[in-house]
Amino acid sequence: MDANDELEQFTDTVGPVTSEMVACGIVVSCWREAIEPLHRLLTDPEMAYINISTTVAVAQFCTPTSVDWPGVRSVLLDSDRVILPGRTPREIAHDEWDELCEAVSERLDAEQPSAVAHAGWALIVCADWWGMPGYPNQVAGLLKTGRVTRSQRTAKELREALLSDPLSVPLEVWDQIVGGNGLGWLDRE
Numbered sequence: 745m746d747a748n749d750e751l752e753q754f755t756d757t758v759g760p761v762t763s764e765m766v767a768c769g770i771v772v773s774c775w776r777e778a779i780e781p782l783h784r785l786l787t788d789p790e791m792a793y794i795n796i797s798t799t800v801a802v803a804q805f806c807t808p809t810s811v812d813w814p815g816v817r818s819v820l821l822d823s824d825r826v827i828l829p830g831r832t833p834r835e836i837a838h839d840e841w842d843e844l845c846e847a848v849s850e851r852l853d854a855e856q857p858s859a860v861a862h863a864g865w866a867l868i869v870c871a872d873w874w875g876m877p878g879y880p881n882q883v884a885g886l887l888k889t890g891r892v893t894r895s896q897r898t899a900k901e902l903r904e905a906l907l908s909d910p911l912s913v914p915l916e917v918w919d920q921i922v923g924g925n926g927l928g929w930l931d932r933e
Contacts, residue, residue, distance in 0.1 A: 761863045764875030766811065767803035769862030771795060772870050775802075775820050778847035782837055789918040794827045796874045796910050801825065803875065811859050813852070820848050829915055874910050883907060892920045 775798050783791055798820070805815035819825065823834035823841060834841045857865075872878035883906045886892065887899045895902045895917045905913050906921070913921070 761808040761860060762875070763803045763806040763808065764799065765863040765866050765877075766806040766808065766859045767799045767862075768870055768873050768875050769864070769866035770802055770806070770811065770816060771799045772866060772873075773862070774816075774848055774851040778844055778851060779833075782840060782844065785836065787919070789915065789922040790828055792922045793911075793915060793918050797827050799873070799875050800911065806859060806862075808863070809859055811856070811862070813856065817849075817852050820852065821845055874906075880907060886921065892917065894920050 772795075776795055779791075779794070786794070801819045802816055805812040805819070823845075824832050827833055828836070833844065837844045856862075866873070866876060870876060872882045883903055887903055892902065895913070897905060902913070902917075
């Protein structure tokens with residue numbers, strides 16, 4: 745089955761595939777699992793921001809039917825890419841940068857499934873991440889609670905920023921968005 749047939753079958757069954765969905769699957773498989781040991785150095789909001797910034801960077805190398813793996817590799821192994829405001833992976837990982845690169849490289853060197861398979865994997869493991877179909881509902885539910893009070897934007901402006909330009913939202917606001925009873929916790933109430 746070629747990529748277009750695979751995409752058509754997936755779309756008929758699950759719905760449309762976007763570049764962001766493909767990127768989410770790649771990021772969760774190749775980046776997030778590799779950086780998880782460094783989570784002890786980061787807060788949950790920082791990890792969410794890092795995952796979003798990485799997904800945004802990877803998405804430019806994805807389409808619903810293909811992945812530019814050299815481009816993805818260049819993003820994920822770029823020690824100078826800003827992944828948190830003013831911070832790079834090398835600055836965050838310090839002495840563990842080489843181990844992080846090795847872990848990411850191993851995941852990238854493994855046989856990679858198709859773009860559609862990455863989108864499908866993302867639907868299974870991170871359906872509510874930024875760029876995924878469940879994310880807008882998570883944002884709407886969170887804003888409806890009124891828990892996000894640190895933003896200088898109206899709820900409508902914040903919703904638009906979270907959906908279309910999430911990296912423009914300051915990290916201190918992400919602390920409320922992802923922190924206790926924020927995104928990801930709404931389903932548990």
